[in-house]
Amino acid sequence: MDVIDMHNHFIAPAVIEFLAREGNHFATKIVERDGRRFFLIREKAMRPIDGPISNAQARIADMDREEVAAQAVSCVPFLMYPDVDTALGLTIAQVNNDAMVALGASDPDHFVPLASVPMQNPAAAARELERAAKLGLRGVEIPPKVVERQLDEPDFEVFWDAAEALRMVVCIHPFEAAPAGALSRYFLGNLVGNLYDTGLAAALLIYGGVLERHPNLRVVLYHAGGALPALVGRLDMGYRLVPECRSAIPRPPSSYANQFYFDIIAHSRGMLGHLVKTYGADRFVVGTDYPLPAGLAHPVEEVKALGLEPGDEDKILGATARRLLRL
Template identity: 30%
Template sequence: MSDQQPIIDVHAHVLLPQLEALVKERNPEGLADQKQTDLVRNGAASQQNSGLMIRERWPLLTDVGARLEHMGKSRVDVQIISPSPSHYYAFAGTQLATTLYQEANRLVREYIEQAPARFHGLGLAPLQHPQLMVAALEDAVLTRGLAGVEIGSYAPDPQGGTVELSDPRLDPFWVRAEELGAVIFLHPFGCPLEARLDKFYLANTVAQPAENAVALSHFIFAGVLDRFPALKLVAAHGGGYLPQVIGRSDHAWEVRPEARVCEHAPSSYLSRLWFDSLVHSSVELVHLAQSVGAYRVLLGSDFPFDMGSDYPVEAVEAAALGQGEREAILRLNAADLGLKSLALSGKTVLEGSES
């Protein structure tokens, strides 16, 4: 290995079968209802194909050896591992949700300990219960030594409606995340457009970038970054549609009084957020770097799902970016996010490793 910083992938998942077994034992009705909702949202064809994909990629999702072998082929040195978003279980009540985030955080820690020089981890925080979010974050960061937590784009509110990232009940969570310097990884799972997306895998290809755009818009327009400017929020899938059409948000902020809650034009906040590189297009990656700044884009693969990138480093290298921009995305920006100690410790061990 050279004396460069290691290449760090911030968007990689692990499947935790123990969690689903726990949910099946504690709330089988809720789990069955979620599976039925997933069927409605995705459609039978997509559900079947997704099942085949999971079975095919099961070793990559669960086995450390298979993961490390693929990382060697894809030239990724370090992965920041988060639970599969299928583990959100947003229907879980407070008691079960507490058990689930504690178990998820423990299992992620246990997984990454199998190769601590190659992995760091993110835990879970139950967005449907804002009052539990601080405890979940502290459990992940302080108890388990993880970099932060993964959250969805919204969650059903047990009292009715939804919990959005603009919800003032999340303010204590943002406060604590800022204090801890924790990474908050925004990764959608599910979209309330329901059956309109049940063909052609629209539940993923359209819903995921749309959900990113909605969640980030709530976050920006509500002025969360005005109140908590040091937050480290990383948006999966390149932030979805929002960076591509941010001018429309700026125009609304200019002409609509109800949209002028944040202190500055929405586009100005893009350079204060972080985005992964997973946009599946060299042209779109260049546009993302231009919109948010290349220093705010991080390598992301969505490993090992089929809608991810098996060779994310090659995808970044294929884009019409400057060499400095590519190096920033692949290696340097993760250190600026606060993962410098991880990168350096990984580099030290990796120098003596062939993998």
Template identity: 30%
Template sequence: MSTDLIDVHAHWLPTELFGLPPNSPFGAMRDRDGELFLGDVPLSIRTEAMSDVDAIIADMNVSGIGVRALSAPPFAFAVDADVPAGDYTDAYNDALARVVTDSSGRLAGLASIRLDDADAADHQIRAIASQGTLVGVAVPPVLRGGSLDVGVLRSVVRSASEHRLAVLVHPMQLPRPEWSKYYLANLVGNPVETATAVASSILGGVLEELPNLRICFVHGGGCAPDLLGRWTHAWEARPDVRAGSTSSPRELFRAAYFDTVTHDHAALDLLRTHAGENRILCGTDYPFDMAESDVASFVDTAGLDRLSLAAAGRDFLGLDVHSEVPA
């Protein structure tokens, strides 16, 4: 078995879809002299790094990555409930499927899903599963005041599980007034969004209802590993906290996957203690500024076994154990 890494957390968006879904809260993405801007905000990303497959493959070769799963950047999620985004998400999925097909097994694809209507999303998921090219879907952790335990997101997760598709949960860096400076919408907001989704999937009974669900919370689960003891104490002490699940949060935490993008070996050690080594996946967050640029060195110095990482990556993405080509 190859010791090349399997990166489950990387982003790609073709230039023709830089306009983003209708009513995107962030405004369109633009190329200015080879640099990406989101509205008027610089992203500190070269345009080719986000949109050019050759650049992505070149980065994989340098980084020791054998397979990379691509998903849309989070600001391309179709979160507006008032404007159907089927045309946009279908266009993204068609483009992604072509990229995956042409990659000779180097790339896997996580589809974009419309989030305005549960039935429409289920129809998309059925079509994706029947086509067999893309291995899963990517979704935000929070949506219109709810998380994975309610509404469209719970329906999407249930449908993905039914059709044996992986689910990658990626935060959107939603703005709040108290996070307007120092990049706090990312540095604090992203971990909080992700922890909200982990808690909701545990306490809301999602992981209990769907034992075959393959779901990954990126950025090491955000601040969820640090809060697991608090959740467990509350679940044991308060009837309202345990009303949605019959299993302890510590037990259900081990039903999910988490990536390695923690930027800290101590944080990764805590995650491994709570989740178990077979639930840790290699991630980079390519090509963002918060990406782990030398992921091979990071996982090696953290003491992670590359064979275990690869096996977990194959399990999550549904890749055949004898190859690096999607099953």
């Protein structure tokens, strides 16, 4: 089985060059620390620039060592910039998407790039998704919310229409540059906040009827589904007890779970095994968060440790990703 990693990140050199010139419009600048370069976002969040995060060829040796045949590459999540105005959001998306197309063309055996779109303007996001599809990109990464706007709100319907019609898999990835309150401590913005944001977005897509209206929509929830798996039972309870929870959907929330896919980044083999048993191996794809340190260093080992039947193992390692990416 050719292993496909569906959750990893890349900063294209063209994007670095663009932000070196225009970063002041995005509250982003390039700084140096101990001989290394970083993006500094909103004067708070530091993200590395050098090494395999921005060097495609440097990734291949790591992929070979971990038996990963191809990466479905997405931008680092802060580059989605959902908080800037539409013109800026569209510009950075187009710079990124054009660079991702070039990456895929330069080495199609190793890289299957995903798009980004300006979700602060859903109509513009839909148009850029159409352009990305014509350029050959196979999916899109989006944030779980747009500042305080949620993905089930009516104006996002034009984006969901386009994603379904274009058969573009939608990968939801959270990022908060400057988390507030308790989430600002102990790295909890990443460890807890990211999972909460993903779970909340998934719950809204269910209760808001987005999945009901778009039965062919395919959504990947990074980080093993975030908080959603722990919420499904309570969402069903809400459906039984609360009229509002039934206003947009005709059946229990758990029945929509088969429209979601999850990566394997659970950081607990016991939990990952439970999730695979609960939702089925065909709902899971390899994800690593490569090359960031909070990801999985040995994804194939993680899957093989579950002791699955060969057919189920193959689904997680590559077959489901190939289907989602239409390879």
